[in-house]
Amino acid sequence: MYRLEHVSKVYQETTALQDISFSVEKGEIVGIVGKSGSGKSTLLRLLNLLETPSKGQLFLANKEINKLSKKAIQQQKQKIGMVFQQYNLLNNLTVKENVALPLKLMGKKDEANVMELLSFVGMNHKQDSYPAQLSGGEKQRVALARALTRNPDVLLCDEATSSLDEENTDDVIRLLQRIHEEFPVTIFFVSHELDTVKKLCERVLVMEDSRLLGVVDNQPTYLSKSDTPYLEKVKRRLAE
Ligand SMILES: Nc1ncnc2c1ncn2[C@@H]1O[C@H](COP(=O)(O)OP(=O)(O)O)[C@@H](O)[C@H]1O
Numbered sequence: 001m002y003r004l005e006h007v008s009k010v011y012q013e014t015t016a017l018q019d020i021s022f023s024v025e026k027g028e029i030v031g032i033v034g035k036s037g038s039g040k041s042t043l044l045r046l047l048n049l050l051e052t053p054s055k056g057q058l059f060l061a062n063k064e065i066n067k068l069s070k071k072a073i074q075q076q077k078q079k080i081g082m083v084f085q086q087y088n089l090l091n092n093l094t095v096k097e098n099v100a101l102p103l104k105l106m107g108k109k110d111e112a113n114v115m116e117l118l119s120f121v122g123m124n125h126k127q128d129s130y131p132a133q134l135s136g137g138e139k140q141r142v143a144l145a146r147a148l149t150r151n152p153d154v155l156l157c158d159e160a161t162s163s164l165d166e167e168n169t170d171d172v173i174r175l176l177q178r179i180h181e182e183f184p185v186t187i188f189f190v191s192h193e194l195d196t197v198k199k200l201c202e203r204v205l206v207m208e209d210s211r212l213l214g215v216v217d218n219q220p221t222y223l224s225k226s227d228t229p230y231l232e233k234v235k236r237r238l239a240e
């Protein structure tokens with residue numbers, strides 16, 4: 001799906017990525033971890049084709065990105081969904097309008113698909129609410145529905161759970177696991193929270209100071225819907 005060969009990204013004075021090589025198969029769930037400033041977001045911006053490598057080669061579906069026409073890159077971009085730490089929903093649009101937006105921008109409309117996605121993420125009852133009326137966890141569920149509207153091949157998550165509390169983080173992880181089961185999508189999950197990455201990812205890229213230190217395999221934990229009442233959970237955790 002993706003192959004990077006000796007990729008570097010240099011801004012005026014900063015080297016944000018140095019000599020990065022790895023490949024990822026279709027359908028994998030890959031974590032990217034590292035301290036703030038290590039280059040994680042820059043790597044995601046290369047993977048979502050917003051930026052191109054300064055050096056080295058990036059292949060997506062066996063095509064080298066620097067050799068593609070603008071139009072071909074545009075087409076590839078439409079198959080990549082993205083979610084962010086700050087949700088990036090449009091405040092003046094309702095939940096439903098936010099989810100419909102990626103299609104609208106392409107001059108398309110698919111009401112049934114939008115409603116199906118909203119119920120998939122458990123937000124259909126809030127379809128006419130505005131983002132300001134939602135909790136953080138709810139906003140991220142809407143953002144995930146929006147990222148899925150173009151039926152992406154790739155889903156990129158940049159610190160998607162980093163503003164959420166533990167319960168909402170687990171809800172989003174559970175949702176990502178369901179997305180992975182039901183959509184044929186490759187997921188990159190950037191986070192500085194190792195506990196979260198451990199629950200979700202099958203392989204983890206470890207970044208430090210613009211370099212890829214190594215790739216570690218992991219056995220994710222499938223999170224089933226918790227039946228334990230919240231009070232009980234808190235008591236157990238405090239007793240640990
Ligand atoms: N557009 C840019 N212009 C200049 N420097 C940048 C730019 N984007 C990122 N950087 C620098 O690249 C390095 C890596 O940043 P980033 O990828 O955002 O790290 P992370 O997401 O791991 O916190 C940092 O030193 C950052 O200041």
Ligand SMILES: [Mg+2]
Pocket residue numbers: 040041042
């Ligand atoms: Mg970042």
